[in-house]
Amino acid sequence: MTLEIRAKDTVAEGVVSLTLAHPAGARLPDWTPGSHIDLVLPDGMTRQYSLCGDRWDAYTYRIAVLREPAGRGGSAYVHERLEPGDRVGIGGPRNHFPLVPAGRYLFIAGGIGVTPLLPMMHQAELMGVDWQLLYGGRTRASMAFHAELTGFYGDRVHVRPEDEHGLLDLHTWLERPVPGTTVYCCGPGPLLAAVEDACAAWPPHSLRTERFTAAARTDPVRSAPFEVELRRSGRTVAVTPDVSVLDAIRLAGADVLSSCEQGTCGTCLTPVLGGTPEHRDSVLADHEREADDCMLPCVSRSRSDRLVLDL
């Protein structure tokens, strides 16, 4: 899926938000709070960003990106180079951080970690579930969306910049397990560790965290054409950047059943015998993606020169 940048706005010191839409104005794949998308950068590397917009608007995605001077260049590219009108490759959305039912939520955000929690707060409101947000960051000016959150939700939101309040007072907030409360935390590693520590006495499954690990992949996504070999029928087809693997192999005569063609239903799941797929679907679990023995050709592509499919 290739999307177009519709808007780029500075939402805090060092944080820009991007609004993405389909170039032809089509609906975007559905998502749930906690989901992220992969942004495919021109060097072929991918970065994951949480969706923080409103899914009742089916036509745009919103992400917010913190410039990370010590990072690998993804955020710098987004900040310095991407402009409205540019197009970017997108994978997903996928959700490793789903909002589960609870009697009450405590959201704990550190800095840019507030992004996956934004749609969760909206959702909690819609379901009429009690919630609080404890939001930490270096300085007030660096904390994205804090003014909107306070404006919308009033005293549910506790904005605690470090230069004003010191580190988040997790001890007080988490001292006693509260039955029926689920804690959601997203932020830098030290915050996650501190929250995990503070929740040690809470019932199992009452803490849910999101941790973005740097992609283990070192081989970049291909922007050049690649070949797909259909092993059983003995045919090989070239896949250029403008067509999906599914369309290319169908043109070559392969019978592949599909349905949603958005990487969400799983119907076109196809065994991979060789090569390394670039998974862009919302279906496969991490261990299935890492096994590289199957793919969804409606959206997924290739990291290697050649893919071999059991077709």
Add this chain to the structure above:
Amino acid sequence: MLEPTTAAALPTSDADPFAPEHLRNPEPLHRALREAGPVVRLSRYHVHALARYEEVHAALGDWQTFQSGAGVGLANFHHEKPWRQPSLLLEADPPHHDAPRRVLREILAPSALRRLRETWQAVAEDLVDTVLAEQGTEFDAFDALASAFPLRVFPDAVGIGPDGRDNLLPYGNMAFNAFGPRNDLVAADAGRVAELSGWVNTRCAREALGEDGFGARIWAAADRGELTHEQAPLVVRSLLTAGVDTTVHGLAATLYAFATHPDQWQRLRERPESARVVFDEAVRWQSPVQTFFRTATTDVTIAGVRISEGTKILMFLGAANRDPDRWTDPDRFDLGRDPSGHVGFGMGIHQCVGQHVARLEAETLMTALARRVGHIELAGEPRRHLNNTLRSWASLPIRIRRAA
């Protein structure tokens, strides 16, 4: 029957799509509705109907505008009390829909079904061998195959015990009738509502479920906090409601297709790897689930027709699956076509969460049959069973010739 009204430029039909003649043979009405326009008002029920592929496909995908939470039948749950506690999946919208859908999607994902394939292959081969040995070359394929196979493998996979499984089809029949108007079909079920609902509800309890089935996995998800313990039995109920009749009549549709298209049976026998596509083409061609309703969440315009908030919209999945603007020679069952994109399983966030289960049932049964049977034909007139939502069967007498 169809009188264009000049004022609204909205064609109106007084046809009753739930009348016996249309349930028995829906294609003529479907054709008339498609030809009348992209949106047709059904005056009898004060609802709007979509029968063309483009509009049905778009409405299925657009949960923001066309909600399910007001019920996916004629009754509007905002004004009428549902006959049972609404489904957490079928009759729910985001955000409430999210958690049950996620849990069930993972339990019924293709990768999670791999462990069932070998078992189901063995059951299918055993069933076909037994039928051929005991019933010879002429039998009712609806009972012997289309019903028998899902009724054996699916309740096993869910983890419900052997007793009372004969309640499953009547319960499903009742649930699918209830999406229609309160007509004679609904009245005929009325006497058994309490008994059948009571039986199904007891099967959804944790202690009634085997240790390693879909049902136990639903309860395990609740133990992990992914569902509440109040939601778990209702999610099991969804499996038992939506997972039996649909596959039974889908398999019957597939067998009917082959009994009436012997050349296509030969094609399957020559290319057994096409067994997967077979079921989807049969689902496109017969659309076991014929219709579902949505409710407009706002004033909306479809193809220039304004529809007000709260209006019920009847989507004819069966008509969309035979729309000549989408499908070449749509009335023909043809394994040479690519049925991808049919709306027989729906589309979007409510698309049949058990579709991979249904395909696996069909693939294993048809593969076992194709290995043993060289030819299938009708041995008598097939009989439809009428249901307000399902295109169902009462009997499908066939004659087979064993493979050489």
